[in-house]
Amino acid sequence: MDLDVLAAAPAKPAPASCTFADIVKLPDIAARFAQVRRYFFLRESTYDMTRRCNVRCDGCYYYEGDKQHAQDNVDPEAWRKLFQAEKARGITFVVLAGAEPALVPALLAACYGEIPLGAIASNGLIHIPSSVGYRIHISVWGNDATSERVRRAKHMLERQIEIYAGDPRAVFVYTFTRENIAEARGVVAKLARHGCRVTFNMFSATVGYQGALSHTPASLAETRLAMLALLADYPEQVLFSPYSAAAHTDALSLHDLYSCPYPRQNQGQFGLGRSFRQYRSDLTWSREAACCVPDTDCADCRHYAAGSAIVTARMNRHIGSVDQFRAWLDYVDTYLAVWVQGYAKNPNLGTVPIAPVLARQTGAGR
DSSP states (O other): OOGGGGTTOOOOOOSTTOOHHHHTTSHHHHHHHHHHGGGTTOOEEEEEOOSOOSOOOTTOSTTSSSGGGOOOOOOHHHHHHHHHHHHHTTOOEEEEESSOGGGOHHHHHHHHTTOOOEEEEEOSSSOOOTTSOSEEEEEEOSSHHHHHHHTOOTTHHHHHHHHHTTOTTEEEEEEEOSSOGGGHHHHHHHHHHTTOOEEEEEOOOBTTOOSTTSOOHHHHHHHHHHHHHHHHHOTTTBOOOHHHHHHHSSSSOHHHHHOOOSTTTOTTOOTHHHHOOEEOTTSOBOGGGOOSSTTBOGGGOOOHHHHHHHTGGGGGGGOSSHHHHHHHHHHHHHHHHHHSTTOOOOOOSOSSOOOTHHHHHHTTTO
16 A cells, blocks of 8 residues: 555556557546545555454464564553654554454554544454544455354344444455355345445465465456456445456465565565554564565465555556556555545446456566
8 A cells, every 4th residue: 555656656658659648648547547646645554453352263364473472552652652653754544453453442542643544454343433533444254154153253244234334434345265255245235235335355364374265266266256246236335346356366466466565575675665564562563574464375365455555556567558557547446445534436447357467477577
């Protein structure tokens, strides 16, 4: 999500007679590009607010690695000072996660008072006070039967809807696993009936994960079809684009397709590698582990949060054709609608998925 790096990125010409300057003069592209480039100032870091959680999910990224052993700092004033320092070093957008950040509302309020642009990743079973105006991402891993089995929580979707239907901050994030693809239509239909907005995520294995949720080539293809069908059938509720579906269900991971700019993979300290930090609940951070979803296996990373930075930061890999640039604009428009409170999703400019491998070929060696 570190869009600030794009502002100074030199544009390469498209092939043949069509240059980037020509592409951005097309009326539909010019209007959309002008809209999204107003957000090039966004510069992100993420923060684990607490090691506590009220559910325990199979494949949870938080309870892997060292971060789960951090001792929680529960002092709102300490968090306020951290965010003042973050703002001073140029951070303009924050992602508050954890285990479950809704368990520490006083800390959320302290953070919001200093940096008001951001999002909270929550399981949606505890209401976050309306005075905290961040976008709220509510994780959905299937229908209620699947959630009870995988997440050990009963009536989870029903309770999430009861708490957050009608809340303008809420976006429900349906995570596709190998096992729940067929359930997605019923879940999205139920969310749509309650006026809830939904976007899509892909289960991405943590390092060493051997469970049943990981994707196979067949499940990736099946998921892509499901995403595109739901996007077509529920255009008002589903915040997504055809290119988002293509990028996140490709056989190659986001890192292999686009080269991940987070510090964990970016040793050159440019872009996100320069500015991004992932703070643990004790207010410490480690550059070697700094990633939007720490302890994810990079070779299997298709996470929606990762793509928000990885794909959006690769504008220059999407100027090979008009259709390719439209696809990138749709992806950025989707990202902004999902992550930035008050940004309204526009109709997608592209109607069919563009092969992500084209961006990989354009960016070979970078």
